[in-house]
Amino acid sequence: MHTKNRSLEGLRGAAALLVVFFHLGQVLHLPGVVRNGYLAVDLFFVLSGFVVCSAYGERLETGRHAWHFLVRRFGRxxxxxxxxxxxxxxxxxxPLILTHSGFFAPTGAETLSIVTMTQGLNIVSHSFGNANAWSTSDEFYVYLLFASICLIARRRVQVGFAFVSATIGLAIAIYIDAGTCVSNGHCMDLTSNFGWARCISGFFTGVVIALFRQRLT
Structure with missing residues (x-):
């Protein structure tokens, strides 16, 4: 039976509030309200990697276990x-229906991307639908990558892979965002455009922490 880590639950709650206040500031045009609250998403990625690795890292021993893990993640x-x-x-x-002007709908490519949760993988070059769903998309496919590594690699290789993935993801995010970061100080705000690099970096940073924690205990 799994027990919740209350300290992590509290941290996740605080991060969620930061994200909410950040978007509230955008809607109300109040840039001073938690200006960098979007970075709490990266904290979510780190917590996700830590929790998932701690709970499932040693249980993904067969294809059946990995399949059950992915089905549960997909279902959530x-x-x-x-x-x-x-x-x-x-x-x-x-507004379009009320004025008899038609309706607002995604294109065929956008619909396919929404259904397959690939809208955060740069397959379509623009944001569409629920713009914040890019993180859901990226996280599911990082789950898939994590489960695959657990199946085919031993623990020592897993540590190395997680460390390299976290480093490469961060390097890509910094490279892509360098110009924007220098020009206006708004750094690492990558979403449907290379947000997957943020996700890989944060998630596997959490995995590295979890693996070293397991070794120490």
Missing amino acids: LWPLHIATTVLFYVVGSL
């Missing part, structure tokens, strides 16, 4: 992802 992410996307298009369509 996909329904909410679809529900929020549908809500986005319904609300966006209301």
